Amino acid sequence: MKKIYINADDFGDSFNISKAIYTCYDKGILNSTSIIVNSKYFEKSLKLIKNKNIRKVLHLNIAEGKPLCDKNFIYLTDKNGEFFRSWQRVVVDYYCFSNRKKKELIKSEIKEELKTQIVYYCNKLETKNINIDSHQHYHTISFITDILIELKEEMDINILNIRVTKEPFFFAIESFNDLKNYLGINFFVHFLLNFLAKKMIKKFDEHNIKYNDAFIGVLFSSDMTQKAIIKGLEKTEACENIEILLHPGFLSKTEEKLFKNDKFKKWYVSKNRKKELRVLLSSKFSLFFHFKDI
Secondary structure (H helix, E strand, C coil): CCEEEEEEEEECCCHHHHHHHHHHHHCCCCCEEEECCCCCCHHHHHHHHCCCCCEEEEEECCCCCCCCCCCCCCCCECCCCCECCCHHHHHHHHHHCCCHHHHHHHHHHHHHHHHHHHHHHHHHHCCCEEEEEEHHHHHHCHHHHHHHHHHHHHCCCEEEEECCCCCCCCCCCCCHHHHHHHCCHHHHHHHHHHHHHHHHHHHHHHCCCCECCEEECCCCCCCCCHHHHHHHHHCCCCCCEEEEEECCCCCCHHHHHHCCCCCCHHHHCCHHHHHHHHHHHCHHHHHHCCCCCC
16 A cells, blocks of 8 residues: 655654654644654654654654763763764764774764664654654764664564655756755765665564665655655655655744754754745645645
C-alpha cells in the first residue's frame, strides 16, 4: 500500500516551532513530525501531539543544544557543554584527522548520546516502536549509520523506519528564486546525500532495517514549494513509502531573544518557514492529496 509521509522537522526545538507544526497537522495535511528531545521545550511541546494520530519520529540531535547524556564529553561539546560540531566538521575530523584512538573517542561519545536520546524518547512516548532521522542529517554519515545499526542490535527497540535521503532529481522552476536551488549549496547537498543514501540502503538491507523508498526535501530545502513537491512526486510514482520534508515551524518574537546566540537562529526566523507553513495549510494543496489519511 502506497504511503506518503508529509513530515515537519524540528518539533520541540521551541514551543512556537512546535505550535506551528501542530497547526499544520490540525488544520493542514501534515501527518508526520520529527521530534527533538534534548530541548527544554520538549515536554511542553509533546503534550500537543502525544495522543494525536500523527507519525512521530525521533530527530536525533548532536547539532545544537546540550546533551541528554550526563557524561563529560571531550569531542562533542564546547566549554559551555553545548554541541558545536557541524556535519562537515564531524566528517573531516573522523575520516581525515583522526588516528584509531580519536576515532574510537568520537564514535563512543556519539553512540552514548544517541543511545541516551533513544531511551529518553521511548520512555516519554511510552513505546519501543521508533522511527528515526536526525537534525541536519548527521545520521547519513557512514560511521553514524553504523552506530544506529549497532544500537538496533543492542537495544530492546523496534525500529520502524530510518530516513534515507534518496531524492530524485527534478526541475521545478517558477521564478528566479527557485533557480538558486540549482546554482547553490542545495544542488551539491542533493547529490552528496544521494551518494550516502546508497551506502545506507546497502547496510540497512543487510541488517533488515526498514527505510523510505524515496525522499523529497533536499534540493528545495528551506524553500519547499507546491510545484517542487508535485514534481518530486512525479518522479517517485513507483515508490511505496515516500517522505516529503518541510520546515514550517518558526520562532516567536519572544523566543528570538532567547535564541540570541543560537547558530541556527537565522534559519529559524527565515521567512521561508512561514512560506512552507502556508504550503501545508493551502486548501489547493490539500485537494492534491485527496486522501487525508496519507
